[in-house]
Amino acid sequence: MSGVRVLVGTRKGAFILTSDAARKEWKVSGPHFAGWEIYHLKGSPADPNRIYASQSTSWFGQLIQRSDDGGQTWTPVGNDFAYDGVPGTHQWYDGSQHPWEFKRVWLLEPSPTDPDTVYAGVEDAALFRTHDGGQTWHELPALRQAKGELWAPGAGGMCLHTILLDPSNPNRIYTAISAAGAFRSDDGGATWRPATHGLKSNWELPDPGAEVGHCVHSIAMHPSRPEVLYMQKHWDVMRSDDAGDNWREISGNLPSDFGFPIAVHAHEPETIYVVPIKSDSEHYPPEGKLRVYRSRTGGDEWEALTHGLPQENCYVNVLRSAMAVDTLPSCGVYFGTTGGQVYVSPDSGDTWTTIVHDLPPVLSVEVQTLP
Amino acid sequence: MIRVLIPHHLRTLANTGKEVEVEVAGVATLRTVLDALEGRYPMLRGTIRDRATQTRRPLIRFFMCGQDWSHISLDAPLPEAVARGQEPLMIVGAMAGGALR
Numbered sequence: 001m002s003g004v005r006v007l008v009g010t011r012k013g014a015f016i017l018t019s020d021a022a023r024k025e026w027k028v029s030g031p032h033f034a035g036w037e038i039y040h041l042k043g044s045p046a047d048p049n050r051i052y053a054s055q056s057t058s059w060f061g062q063l064i065q066r067s068d069d070g071g072q073t074w075t076p077v078g079n080d081f082a083y084d085g086v087p088g089t090h091q092w093y094d095g096s097q098h099p100w101e102f103k104r105v106w107l108l109e110p111s112p113t114d115p116d117t118v119y120a121g122v123e124d125a126a127l128f129r130t131h132d133g134g135q136t137w138h139e140l141p142a143l144r145q146a147k148g149e150l151w152a153p154g155a156g157g158m159c160l161h162t163i164l165l166d167p168s169n170p171n172r173i174y175t176a177i178s179a180a181g182a183f184r185s186d187d188g189g190a191t192w193r194p195a196t197h198g199l200k201s202n203w204e205l206p207d208p209g210a211e212v213g214h215c216v217h218s219i220a221m222h223p224s225r226p227e228v229l230y231m232q233k234h235w236d237v238m239r240s241d242d243a244g245d246n247w248r249e250i251s252g253n254l255p256s257d258f259g260f261p262i263a264v265h266a267h268e269p270e271t272i273y274v275v276p277i278k279s280d281s282e283h284y285p286p287e288g289k290l291r292v293y294r295s296r297t298g299g300d301e302w303e304a305l306t307h308g309l310p311q312e313n314c315y316v317n318v319l320r321s322a323m324a325v326d327t328l329p330s331c332g333v334y335f336g337t338t339g340g341q342v343y344v345s346p347d348s349g350d351t352w353t354t355i356v357h358d359l360p361p362v363l364s365v366e367v368q369t370l371p
Numbered sequence: 372m373i374r375v376l377i378p379h380h381l382r383t384l385a386n387t388g389k390e391v392e393v394e395v396a397g398v399a400t401l402r403t404v405l406d407a408l409e410g411r412y413p414m415l416r417g418t419i420r421d422r423a424t425q426t427r428r429p430l431i432r433f434f435m436c437g438q439d440w441s442h443i444s445l446d447a448p449l450p451e452a453v454a455r456g457q458e459p460l461m462i463v464g465a466m467a468g469g470a471l472r
Contacts, residue, residue, distance in 0.1 A: 036380065060384075060464070
């Protein structure tokens, strides 16, 4: 293994951080797309030199950029995200029905086998796919038929922010949408159903166990065991052992079960990571101490990881797409903060250092492990 | 020949200078000029006009001859001085301060 390439999306551009396998000395490239919001960048598992980036601003709208040389040069590709047919309506803040309106791409999920196939999660929530390397995008509209008329935007917008492709079953796709919930397709996206049984939203929904409406923040899986899912919900850390059919809470001894990202160790499917945040009203770490929590038991029992992280006066947040792991023999864990720091732990979370500490607010972090 | 001044981010995107020139057949209107601009620089599609509605994006402004043309029909004939290339069409990113910027 020769090293890693960390793809960082920020409020004002993209940055690419590279290192050898020791992960001590880093080269920083960027800002790419200076001044633009980069919600997400991700590389193709089938071709590490192929990277896709979601670039947008309120002024000039949405662009998709593609690199075929590992992020050295970029080419704008297709940016026409037209909803399939008549877009229809969803619930609005005042309870009325409101038409679906495209705003931006939150997430890009390349196919594990084809560099030209990529899924895009967008706001207003919908799933798109390209088969031609991003030149044209087509909606998978059946997702919005999963009670889409009942979905309503949360404070961050009605965004589709999580896409998981089952590596053992190309027909199985999971998505998660803020303030709508989690959804699963077993037929390549032709049909969908909510995957929310067991979620409880006691303070956010009039029916705490409603089928849709839960504010799912992120979901993660280990590729060797794709039927096991871990979820950071608005409140509650959850686990499913049956591909999302049923969920149970695994928050255990966390100081707060509110948070945004969740990640799974590259080699230990029962080792998971979260970053507890004080509350939905106060988006920063409890007690001003930035702590990653690790469970080696698949949840319920958690330990604070603090070595190298600020343990006083820290009031940053870690957003839902801003945590990732590499697949080097000693698993690296990475996360970025709204304060512009990107942290790395080359030893599964035992110790942490900053790679960079003065970037714009970090929106997303992804890692490529390079051969 | 219509002279068009484009804002910084779109210059970077299209890899152009501050001013570009486009040819328009027939009556020069904002619509025909933008069509010509996007034809020459396809990467600008969706950045000035909304992809779905083909209307001006909310934070884009059109200035010509000291006047704000942002709220005038895209099909209105442009001022003679712009149509003759004596004055430019300015495409401007609106002032928009805010907590998240």
